Amino acid sequence: MSVPSAEAPVLVLGRRTPLARAGTLLAGVPVHRLMAPVLRALVEDSGLDPERLADVVVGNAVGAGGNLARLAALEAGLPLSVPGITVDRQCGSGLDAVVLACRLAQAGAGQAFLAGGAESISTAPLRGRRREDGEVELYRRARFAPEHLGDPDMGEAAETVAREHGIDRARQDAYALRSHRRALAAAEAGAFEGELVPVTGPRGVVRADNGPRRTLTAGLLARFPPVFAAGGTVTAGNSCGDADGAAAVLVTDPATARDLGVPDGLAFRGAVTAGVDPARLGLGAAVAARRLLREQDVPVASLAAVEFNEAFAGQVLACTDLLGLDEEVLNAEGGALALGHAYGASGAVSVVRLLARSRGLPTGSLVLAMISSAGGIGTAALFQKTGR
Numbered sequence: 001m002s003v004p005s006a007e008a009p010v011l012v013l014g015r016r017t018p019l020a021r022a023g024t025l026l027a028g029v030p031v032h033r034l035m036a037p038v039l040r041a042l043v044e045d046s047g048l049d050p051e052r053l054a055d056v057v058v059g060n061a062v063g064a065g066g067n068l069a070r071l072a073a074l075e076a077g078l079p080l081s082v083p084g085i086t087v088d089r090q091c092g093s094g095l096d097a098v099v100l101a102c103r104l105a106q107a108g109a110g111q112a113f114l115a116g117g118a119e120s121i122s123t124a125p126l127r128g129r130r131r132e133d134g135e136v137e138l139y140r141r142a143r144f145a146p147e148h149l150g151d152p153d154m155g156e157a158a159e160t161v162a163r164e165h166g167i168d169r170a171r172q173d174a175y176a177l178r179s180h181r182r183a184l185a186a187a188e189a190g191a192f193e194g195e196l197v198p199v200t201g202p203r204g205v206v207r208a209d210n211g212p213r214r215t216l217t218a219g220l221l222a223r224f225p226p227v228f229a230a231g232g233t234v235t236a237g238n239s240c241g242d243a244d245g246a247a248a249v250l251v252t253d254p255a256t257a258r259d260l261g262v263p264d265g266l267a268f269r270g271a272v273t274a275g276v277d278p279a280r281l282g283l284g285a286a287v288a289a290r291r292l293l294r295e296q297d298v299p300v301a302s303l304a305a306v307e308f309n310e311a312f313a314g315q316v317l318a319c320t321d322l323l324g325l326d327e328e329v330l331n332a333e334g335g336a337l338a339l340g341h342a343y344g345a346s347g348a349v350s351v352v353r354l355l356a357r358s359r360g361l362p363t364g365s366l367v368l369a370m371i372s373s374a375g376g377i378g379t380a381a382l383f384q385k386t387g388r
Helices: 031-046 068-075 093-106 154-164 169-188 218-222 254-259 278-295 313-323 343-358
Strands: 010-016 053-059 085-087 112-119 127-130 136-139 199-201 204-206 243-252 264-275 303-308 366-373 377-387
Touching (some): 010 343, 031 068, 031 199, 031 243, 053 068, 068 085, 068 112, 093 112, 093 343, 112 343, 154 278, 154 313, 169 313, 243 343, 303 343, 313 366, 343 377
Parallel strands (some): 053 112, 303 366
Antiparallel strands (some): 010 243, 010 264, 127 136, 199 204, 264 377, 366 377
């Protein structure tokens, strides 16, 4: 098994907003004002001189375009000299932003970077195209694959994956219930407190996630009807809810991490992004992770913690089976089925969660973040716990 280079970039700190169901507590907060307090908190909490920041890298999926990273950086009060770049890999945007920042640091492009993702589904603009007659036609989403390959909605693709991989309704419901219960238990134990940045919404200050449902039971889940196919197994109960939120990490070179007095962090070991059949897009994360672990000579059994965005329970379980992954190390404090899926932020939320979970792990522990994206894309990133 290889080890990280002595000059490997280090994730030294992670912060996120609470995740709120779309249309609820954060519905009036535009996306740059979700991201800004997270960026500000990372600088303040780390003690980093903001003039040392080389760039701000932010993932976003359904925003209005422009350059969200630059807008959020200015909103956060960062120096005018700090630029920003916005990336779009749809649901993978936040994780890919972190990977890009790590690769920039690895290449010597700067000492410190802020990287993450943000999504305000509640305030996302309407999309329209101009027809031949000059009139505007609204549409729900962009295409992710050409017609000859097929471009199914996410839920339809999730049905395909669950059916082809033999993930039955009972197993999907049980996994969804586990996610809610683990998230609730983690919140009660204070597991999220160190990473959460309060955000002021139209109803006041939001300090906690509002997705996990205390009243959810196996019996209630069994009553949900299939949503995407007659006789199917994918329901609203075993699918994620849309959420608003933002998350980011501070990525530095090792010397800067030492200057900041960081006792431990996560060293970047490597990442892989892979393409799969768009009709089976949920499998992208497993394909990317399998290739990454093979390249790094890391057995899946050696992973101490894994965070995988839970878009659909059936997709998560199919990927778990393909990798031979122990479910006990996966999303140990709940995932998007409970907390919600903030699209372009979700991959960054996974990295923030890995940082928090790694605090209790021995030095040298290996952890993995992975996510599947529209169009048939998966990204996986491997990190290793550092310490003095």
